[in-house]
Amino acid sequence: MTLKIVVSVKYVPDAAGDRTFADDFTVDRDEADGLLSELDEYAVEQALRIAEAVEDAEVTVVTVGPEDARAALGKALSMGADNAIHVEDDDLHGTDAIGTSLVLAKAIEKTGFDLVVCGMASTDGAMGVLPAMLAERLDVPQVTLLSEVSVHDGAVIGRRDGDAASERLQAALPAIVSVTDQSGEARYPSFKGIMAAKKKPVETLDLDDLGLEGDELGLAGSYTVVEAAAERPARTAGVIVKDEGEGGKQLAEFLAGQKFI
Amino acid sequence: MAEVLVHVDHADGAVRKPTLELLTLARRLGEPVALALGAGARETTAVLAEHGATRVLTHEASEYADYLVVPKVDALRAAVAAVSPAAVLVPSSAEGKEIAARLAIRIGSGIVTDAIDVEAGAEGPIVTQSVFAGSYTTKSRVSLGTPVITVKPNSAPVEPAPAAGTVAELAVGFSDSTRGTRITERIPRRSSGRPELTEAAIVVAGGRGVNGDFTVLEALADALGAAVGASRAAVDADWYPHAQQVGQTGKSVSPQLYIAAGISGAIQHRAGMQTAKTIVAINKDPEAPIFDLADHGVIGDLFEIVPALTAEARARKG
Ligand SMILES: Cc1cc2nc3c(=O)[nH]c(=O)nc-3n(C[C@H](O)[C@H](O)[C@H](O)COP(=O)(O)OP(=O)(O)OC[C@H]3O[C@@H](n4cnc5c(N)ncnc54)[C@H](O)[C@@H]3O)c2cc1C
Ligand SMILES: Nc1ncnc2c1ncn2[C@@H]1O[C@H](COP(=O)(O)O)[C@@H](O)[C@H]1O
Numbered sequence: 001m002t003l004k005i006v007v008s009v010k011y012v013p014d015a016a017g018d019r020t021f022a023d024d025f026t027v028d029r030d031e032a033d034g035l036l037s038e039l040d041e042y043a044v045e046q047a048l049r050i051a052e053a054v055e056d057a058e059v060t061v062v063t064v065g066p067e068d069a070r071a072a073l074g075k076a077l078s079m080g081a082d083n084a085i086h087v088e089d090d091d092l093h094g095t096d097a098i099g100t101s102l103v104l105a106k107a108i109e110k111t112g113f114d115l116v117v118c119g120m121a122s123t124d125g126a127m128g129v130l131p132a133m134l135a136e137r138l139d140v141p142q143v144t145l146l147s148e149v150s151v152h153d154g155a156v157i158g159r160r161d162g163d164a165a166s167e168r169l170q171a172a173l174p175a176i177v178s179v180t181d182q183s184g185e186a187r188y189p190s191f192k193g194i195m196a197a198k199k200k201p202v203e204t205l206d207l208d209d210l211g212l213e214g215d216e217l218g219l220a221g222s223y224t225v226v227e228a229a230a231e232r233p234a235r236t237a238g239v240i241v242k243d244e245g246e247g248g249k250q251l252a253e254f255l256a257g258q259k260f261i
Numbered sequence: 262m263a264e265v266l267v268h269v270d271h272a273d274g275a276v277r278k279p280t281l282e283l284l285t286l287a288r289r290l291g292e293p294v295a296l297a298l299g300a301g302a303r304e305t306t307a308v309l310a311e312h313g314a315t316r317v318l319t320h321e322a323s324e325y326a327d328y329l330v331v332p333k334v335d336a337l338r339a340a341v342a343a344v345s346p347a348a349v350l351v352p353s354s355a356e357g358k359e360i361a362a363r364l365a366i367r368i369g370s371g372i373v374t375d376a377i378d379v380e381a382g383a384e385g386p387i388v389t390q391s392v393f394a395g396s397y398t399t400k401s402r403v404s405l406g407t408p409v410i411t412v413k414p415n416s417a418p419v420e421p422a423p424a425a426g427t428v429a430e431l432a433v434g435f436s437d438s439t440r441g442t443r444i445t446e447r448i449p450r451r452s453s454g455r456p457e458l459t460e461a462a463i464v465v466a467g468g469r470g471v472n473g474d475f476t477v478l479e480a481l482a483d484a485l486g487a488a489v490g491a492s493r494a495a496v497d498a499d500w501y502p503h504a505q506q507v508g509q510t511g512k513s514v515s516p517q518l519y520i521a522a523g524i525s526g527a528i529q530h531r532a533g534m535q536t537a538k539t540i541v542a543i544n545k546d547p548e549a550p551i552f553d554l555a556d557h558g559v560i561g562d563l564f565e566i567v568p569a570l571t572a573e574a575r576a577r578k579g
Contacts, residue, residue: 171442
């Protein structure tokens, strides 16, 4: 039986560029170059490793995002995923996490799954809530923030390193997992992988295809409103001194002046 | 007056500091009602009452320790139904955000995560967030349902505000979905005896420049009563535990003082420390981006500067 793995990936503005807001306080996706969120590369990697460990598996990548987001799917396909789904609709502009989780849940349900693999957080919104929301919506176990993951006999097993303890988790499939950047370095696409990716199927879906109405989604349907966004005032330039043997002492004086010592 | 539900983070009855900060914020919005779950829940009540909880709802069951996240969501759902709060505040830990996320879906409400401030507003709580690695500050509000808000540590002072703290047992029903993800083993983290990284007033952090030996930084941290943090480069090299990593994929800290030694200041590192009140950098490269953030920077060798600073700090403490 084929193990059907869906990887949920996000296309994000490059953190190395200048990220900013558009006039409607949505993330400006025109200003900065976009790419597959680095944290979702770990999700693709773990999905591929799980697929390689079983006899028969299919890895589908899915993204919800504008036209450019196809680039994120392309990267995942060149790493080795089998096929992709791109949910794209003008009415999605401004959709918040609640709405995105609804759209993703519908798309994932439509394609079918034994295992959904997510990243730990997107590198732009960085909420780290979507995997839990998907589990809630799809009513399947949530096995999240894993630094180690594997699938055995219809169950997913993983290690979650929390603040107070490191936990071993176990759940029966179907399930939703998310993996951290401790789970193992992501592979680079090979030349062969890049060439092969061009021929892999990418299905495009809009809200109609998912049986969703535009007015529940987008900026108008959002459950949250951003009322203001201000660039943080640049930190006032500090004092930078070169250590000529007294650097430690001067630093102590600075800290004493601030009442830290 | 409206009631505000506060999810209590505690370890066997010992309430963690971020929860007390949440009570301070909750009092700006209404009367705090605290919800404490799992083993030791009843032991939390005195501290919660001292810090403003007018009511404390408790529920003890083995499910909270045996299954991931969902039992707590079930309990919060039950509490929301019982209290009809004006807002729900949850500490912004990894688990807290997951609990809040599922609750928001379940009650059909909007959610705002990682608040650094919360104020009362005409149309509901106004939430301040720091986004894009700290380069922007936004103000947002939940426009549908009961606002669910997760709040970062160090976002408000802990204030004593004695209140009734009337204790009541909450009735919580679990279903099969509650028991979906079993916690089969738990290995508690060994305590370093130093303050919690996210709660500490002072953090001393080291990076690749520390070159394998964190003892110089630990000595400084102990002289200052600080927590020790590390860059991902230091964690990846196995010089320090991942639990102490500061940055985008580690902890986000907002201390009064952050001392970065041998850390270049990559954007992913800055994402986790940029909101510190005072930043000190020690680096031998004058071009290191961390100096752009520093209130006081020293260009030089950390192995010279840090021990000298430690000695001075100890001497001044007498
Ligand atoms: C998706 C993603 C997530 C990430 N998440 C995080 C994160 O959460 N946290 C994080 O920290 N990083 C994170 N990173 C990594 C980040 O990009 C940097 O690689 C990392 O922060 C570098 O660590 P560093 O500053 O210790 O090392 P380096 O960049 O190598 O800097 C070391 C510094 O030490 C100085 N130095 C060397 N010797 C001495 C000496 N004797 N005295 C004084 N100074 C000295 C050098 O001049 C240099 O500036 C992430 C990266 C990615 C792609
Ligand atoms: N628009 C999106 N399309 C597909 N997957 C997403 C999207 N947004 C978030 N995700 C997934 O959810 C994870 C957590 O995202 P977030 O909750 O936004 O931090 C990411 O690492 C992705 O796996």
